[in-house]
Amino acid sequence: MRIGELARRTGITERALRYYEEQGLLRPERRPSGYRVYGDADVAAVRRIRILLAAGLSTAQITQVLPCMLDDDGRLAPLCPELVDALVEHREKIGEAIGELEATRANLDRIISAEARAGGDLRG
Template sequence: MRIGELARRSGVSIRALRYYEEQGLLRPHRRSSGYREYAETDVRAVARIRTLLAAGLGTAVIAEVLPCMVDSGEILAPGCPELVDVLAVERDRITGAIDELQAARAMLNGIIAATP
């Protein structure tokens, strides 16, 4: 299928699909005309990419973990045991960012409360 069809079926913009390709997340076949040709499996790959992005992972980490991710019913799951450690590091990074934001919010609340 061509990029427009993949965009329609996955609900993702053509621009986003090109970005995913630039980041090494998708590897469409190139026809002699230069057109991208996507496989049926790319529809599910885009859904996995979107799930991992929504989980707070960056594209470099997604490129690392995507080949070992599997569908476990409605949930995406690591299919390789070593991915659990990679995902735990990312979870800890996100937790640290949340802690920093909560501290910033508390400080801002203090400033607002001190307003005469």
């Protein structure tokens, strides 16, 4: 199938598919005319890429982890033990970022609350 068909089947833009190829995530066959040709395996690959992107991994990280992922009917599982450690570390970084955002929200809540206690419109 050509890139337009893959885009329709996956719900991903042609631009995103070209970007995935630039990043080494997809490797379509090339016709002498230069057209990309994709197979059914590429539909599944795009699904795996989207799952990993939704999990917060960058395309560079996905390039590294994708070969070590088992796709069990849409559920991804790491095959390489060292990958689990890297994913746990990534999850911890996300947890730290969430903690920082929660602290920021709490600070903002205190500011909003102070404005309300001050009795009015501090907006000027």
